[in-house]
Amino acid sequence: MATDPDHDHGHDNHLSEMVLRVKALETLLVAKGLVDPAALDAMIDAYENKIGPRNGARVVVKAWTDPAYKARLMEDATTAIAELGYSGAQGEHMVVVENTPAVHNLVVCTLCSCYPWPVLGLPPVWYKSSAYRSRAVIDPRGVLQDFGLTLPDDVAVRVWDSTAEIRYLVLPERPPGTEGLSVEALEALVTRDTMIGTARVAAP
Amino acid sequence: MNGVHDMGGMHGFGPVEPEANEPVFHAPWEGRVLAIRRALGAWRKWNIDAGRHSIETLPPADYLRMSYYEKWLASAIKLALGAGLITERELETGQRDPSAPVATPPLTAAMVMPAILKGSPTHRDTAAKPRFAAGQAVRARDINPTSHTRLPRYVRGRRGTVERDHGAHVFPDSNARFEGENPQYLYTVRFSARELWGESANPGDSVHLDLWEGYLDVA
Numbered sequence: 001m002a003t004d005p006d007h008d009h010g011h012d013n014h015l016s017e018m019v020l021r022v023k024a025l026e027t028l029l030v031a032k033g034l035v036d037p038a039a040l041d042a043m044i045d046a047y048e049n050k051i052g053p054r055n056g057a058r059v060v061v062k063a064w065t066d067p068a069y070k071a072r073l074m075e076d077a078t079t080a081i082a083e084l085g086y087s088g089a090q091g092e093h094m095v096v097v098e099n100t101p102a103v104h105n106l107v108v109c110t111l112c113s114c115y116p117w118p119v120l121g122l123p124p125v126w127y128k129s130s131a132y133r134s135r136a137v138i139d140p141r142g143v144l145q146d147f148g149l150t151l152p153d154d155v156a157v158r159v160w161d162s163t164a165e166i167r168y169l170v171l172p173e174r175p176p177g178t179e180g181l182s183v184e185a186l187e188a189l190v191t192r193d194t195m196i197g198t199a200r201v202a203a204p
Numbered sequence: 205m206n207g208v209h210d211m212g213g214m215h216g217f218g219p220v221e222p223e224a225n226e227p228v229f230h231a232p233w234e235g236r237v238l239a240i241r242r243a244l245g246a247w248r249k250w251n252i253d254a255g256r257h258s259i260e261t262l263p264p265a266d267y268l269r270m271s272y273y274e275k276w277l278a279s280a281i282k283l284a285l286g287a288g289l290i291t292e293r294e295l296e297t298g299q300r301d302p303s304a305p306v307a308t309p310p311l312t313a314a315m316v317m318p319a320i321l322k323g324s325p326t327h328r329d330t331a332a333k334p335r336f337a338a339g340q341a342v343r344a345r346d347i348n349p350t351s352h353t354r355l356p357r358y359v360r361g362r363r364g365t366v367e368r369d370h371g372a373h374v375f376p377d378s379n380a381r382f383e384g385e386n387p388q389y390l391y392t393v394r395f396s397a398r399e400l401w402g403e404s405a406n407p408g409d410s411v412h413l414d415l416w417e418g419y420l421d422v423a
Binding site for chain 1: 373411
């Protein structure tokens with residue numbers, strides 16, 4: 001779709017132009033001693049391989065299975081999440097919002113693309129898109145329908161617009177029929193979108 | 205600024221299109237851009253608010269056309285030029301000005317994970333007392349600063365309820381202009397969907413924003 005800037009990656013000429021421009025800039029910055037290419041590699045490795053939504057899934061499942069942890073998480077999410085080793089950039093100040101049968105939470109950043117990196121990694125393209133940023137606050141139920149989720153009118157939708165440095169993680173509902181599952185099996189059920197609020201955790 | 209970045213409530217951008225099995229980066233250059241911009245940030249020549257403002261001040265048509273990492277690249281170049289880390293001539297030629305000294309990068313590979321895990325907290329201690337308390341009715345001020353602000357247009361003039369006091373945080377409006385952190389109390393404020401969008405909104409729905417004290421008046 002050439003008209004959609006978030007999906008223009010198939011445009012070969014444009015892509016090769018970006019490759020060249022970025023390479024030229026990196027070459028200049030390295031020659032000037034402004035950046036260390038090994039540090040760039042380490043940064044990319046961190047976000048490709050170490051920091052992602054599996055971190056958030058561990059937080060969610062620990063909250064599901066350990067009531068004392070859940071209490072700490074709801075009281076001071078930053079500290080409780082740091083207990084599991086997740087902290088820092090774009091998650092310095094964390095708040096967890098809990099889905100219940102009566103309340104569904106949805107996280108957005110209308111002004112840019114703020115997102116809880118330590119627990120979810122880097123945001124997906126749709127989270128950064130104009131469509132999501134514009135509509136999540138005025139038509140959250142329509143946005144959820146884009147994800148195949150239709151909520152009854154009597155479920156209150158709470159939208160969290162990340163306008164400051166507070167970052168939000170949704171604690172999804174634990175589905176019924178999961179009582180006997182191992183921690184690993186439970187974590188596998190918790191997808192990224194369930195922790196943004198655009199999906200519910202599906203029963204196995 | 206009342207820029208095109210302030211998108212909450214706009215129409216016309218179409219449906220949200222989730223991508224199955226989306227990779228972290230769609231091409232290696234995207235990862236290089238992310239890493240370059242953050243590694244340049246380690247020079248501490250600018251702050252996160254100035255960084256956001258550098259993206260907001262891209263020409264509106266470019267802002268809408270460019271992908272996220274294209275905007276990050278444009279922003280990294282603007283910030284590096286503005287801070288004097290690179291010159292226009294170096295950017296054009298791709299060659300280092302031979303008369304300029306070669307620096308030592310402040311961020312090494314070994315420092316990357318510790319720096320990520322430490323982050324840059326924005327909470328600040330203050331002797332000031334909070335003006336508002338949880339449960340209090342407030343109204344978002346109707347202000348239209350031409351520089352950086354984190355008060356979206358769609359809540360200006362609207363009445364909400366303070367839900368939570370986060371203590372004092374760096375105030376982005378002044379920090380983006382390099383005029384100091386001026387920490388202010390930050391509050392989560394709940395606005396009913398009907399207050400923001402009218403009678404067609406679901407009566408139980410709400411939108412919650414984190415707003416600094418200077419954005420709020422007693423309702």
